[in-house]
Amino acid sequence: MLLLRSVIFNLFFYLWTFVLLIVLIPAMIWPFGNPVLFIGRVWCHGNLWALRTICNLTVDYRGLEKVPLGAVLVAAKHQSAWETFAFFVPFPRPAYIYKRELSYIPLFGWAIWRAHQIPVDRGKKGEALASITAGARAALGRDQQVMIFPEGTRRAVDAPPDYKYGVTHLYSALGATCQPVAHNAGLFWPRRSFLRRPGTVIVECLDPIPPGLPPEIFAERLKTTIETATNRLVAEARAQARE
Template identity: 40%
Template structure:
């Protein structure tokens, strides 16, 4: 029964995306403000429908970032994107270049200023990131980046990449770390959804001015420690799992 409910939820989630795109796209073509209205409406709808259809309640903790800042977040599944976009006034992401071609999602991502980056050679990826971030026509807002570069399952570890530090140094903007436990309830792959309280937590800002090594060490420690706390709150135990943080 839980699998069937999850399947229905996933199906209606994508149907809602198509319906809202049909409503908002004519306006979003004319004025970017309507693209933000569309993504905010969709993400808030998904949060609402997840709560009563599959039992995933959601909560965003900490002061919501405003203005031009970098949000460096743990990434476990599509749900942390949903939570973050539902509350940020002007979200934009560093995203996989292939997502440009995703129906509906790709066009709206570009319309709100997301920066597509080809995976592969590290130096070229960083160059693409900085070119997109610093482009004169890029809309101001909150730049969301996933320092590990991919979705990471609860309990797994993927090293943090240097791209976040490059953006932090180059832009001179504060960095807001963000932790999450959403992968306990909404996995990075598959249909099954599990009931519980999914949380994204915005942590205190890391102000500009730190050297790269200090910044990366602090970012990783704060995000991983807070995410572990949230996952423990969600019922995860860590017995037998390696600790990769110093």
């Protein structure tokens, strides 16, 4: 049953994504506002509905009252592709930092460009930091939430943390409040896996970190905050599964 439900959901996911990419074609030339972000939110809620209906996978968003209004730097745990769409709920105007190679995908690449996402060329580290900083500053000026995964790539549940310097650089350069986010999505949507497991993903928005901390203090505080909460949420889900 798990395999069948996963197959049905994945078929829905790719079909739903394709349909919305077609809808994006006229939206990308719409002169008013930014309809691409609105369609991104539609994409998010359609996927969450399908996960709930097909896979019996629900979401518990916690701590939403802690999220500052408007522009903020969001640093989140990255365990799967799930959070790339599900974060539209707590952060409705996201500006993700993404691999530049994604820009070359037809339709999708055009859409993320139109949505003012922030590309990064990982092969040019010095130039990449300057480019990311400029893109993030522009996004904050548009009242978007700058989304960064501090470890740079998806990490398996229980893998040792591997935080990069990029998030600390952005925090110091932008002078922005940082919103840490922990979750346990990797238990239900594992990286490099076709299966979508039933249960409840818990996303927790933690206490914001105010601007102005020394870089080394910020880096340690961010890592400790996210990892402690992530381990707690993973343990909570595993305890519920045993029950």
